Amino acid sequence: MIVEPHENLSRYLFSKNNFSQAKHIVRYTAFMPPPDKRLSVFRTLDLPEATVWAIGDDVGRQRNKTLLGRGDIKAVAVHEVGLAIDPNDVPPRHANIIGWPDDDSAIKLTAIELAQRAELSLK
Amino acid sequence: MSYLAIQCIGKDCPPYWIPSSGTGFDETSSGRIAITAERAIAKLRGTKFVFVAFMSQGSEAMTLGHPLDELRNSLSDLYREYSQPDWDGYGAHAITEDAYFEAQKLIDALPSWLPTPEIVAEPTGGIGFEWFKDRGQVFALSVGGRHRITYAGIFSGDKEHGSVYFEETMPLLILQHLRKLYL
Numbered sequence A: 001m002i003v004e005p006h007e008n009l010s011r012y013l014f015s016k017n018n019f020s021q022a023k024h025i026v027r028y029t030a031f032m033p034p035p036d037k038r039l040s041v042f043r044t045l046d047l048p049e050a051t052v053w054a055i056g057d058d059v060g061r062q063r064n065k066t067l068l069g070r071g072d073i074k075a076v077a078v079h080e081v082g083l084a085i086d087p088n089d090v091p092p093r094h095a096n097i098i099g100w101p102d103d104d105s106a107i108k109l110t111a112i113e114l115a116q117r118a119e120l121s122l123k
Numbered sequence B: 001m002s003y004l005a006i007q008c009i010g011k012d013c014p015p016y017w018i019p020s021s022g023t024g025f026d027e028t029s030s031g032r033i034a035i036t037a038e039r040a041i042a043k044l045r046g047t048k049f050v051f052v053a054f055m056s057q058g059s060e061a062m063t064l065g066h067p068l069d070e071l072r073n074s075l076s077d078l079y080r081e082y083s084q085p086d087w088d089g090y091g092a093h094a095i096t097e098d099a100y101f102e103a104q105k106l107i108d109a110l111p112s113w114l115p116t117p118e119i120v121a122e123p124t125g126g127i128g129f130e131w132f133k134d135r136g137q138v139f140a141l142s143v144g145g146r147h148r149i150t151y152a153g154i155f156s157g158d159k160e161h162g163s164v165y166f167e168e169t170m171p172l173l174i175l176q177h178l179r180k181l182y183l
Helices: A049-063 A075-080 A104-116 B030-044 B067-081 B097-108 B172-182
Strands: A008-013 A039-043 A069-074 A084-086 A094-098 A119-122 B002-009 B023-025 B049-056 B062-064 B118-121 B127-134 B137-143 B148-155 B158-165
Touching: A008 A049, A008 A075, A039 A049, A069 A075, A075 A084, A075 A104, A104 B137, A104 B148, A104 B158, B067 B097, B067 B118, B067 B127, B097 B127, B097 B137, B127 B172, B137 B172, B148 B172, B158 B172
Parallel strands: none
Antiparallel strands: A008 A039, A008 A069, A039 A094, A069 A119, A084 A094, B002 B023, B002 B049, B049 B062, B118 B127, B127 B137, B137 B148, B148 B158
């Protein structure tokens, strides 16, 4: 399964730490990977807005969190910063952003670059 | 006897926490304190920033309109809010106590000319300080209680990242990057 460059990837946000409502930006912390270096996103190209939010609500329910918003980036942006996308489809439309560097500061820079390319939508 | 200390803050002013001598007041003379503060502030008008500290003998300094106090309050709030694991829904580590204490030291080391950063929790358990000037102009650093500052920044196309040792004073390399953002 190939993720096309123009595809939209949604990173769901469950903590207000990860975005700024005042500046209307996604913070770099939203794109810092977990210890397994697999950053969870969903492929939401061509989905109605209500469906995109419904997927996020479902993710929130599973994680016992309230969906606050999402950060949308294009797949091409992930490649531009040197990362890759692994579309495992578990659950449907789920993918992981992989290929992170080992160095912590390089990870931080990559997360900043992804956040710079992201569009914030608030619930 | 209580003391009133007034210090200017601007591009070339000394850092926040240089002890200043002040004028002694009877603790009940609030009117004299207000008038003296007003005159002092008038003299300092024209500097970029002014703060006023009122110190009572044997008590901690109380500052009025001091941005570092707000930053310290933000840090305390952050530590309280993100001291549980999985605060982001993606398995984030709780902010560590070591990171919290190191962040306090970092706040003390911030130069007076620098705009106040946003303090954020990182999923690693560290505490981040972010200066967001504009899209394409961002600098972020973090501490995790291990005497290291990890930093990264984008400066209108230029990119920098790395880590430096941190004990008490702000490393010169960090100041250079922050100057690149603001000066």
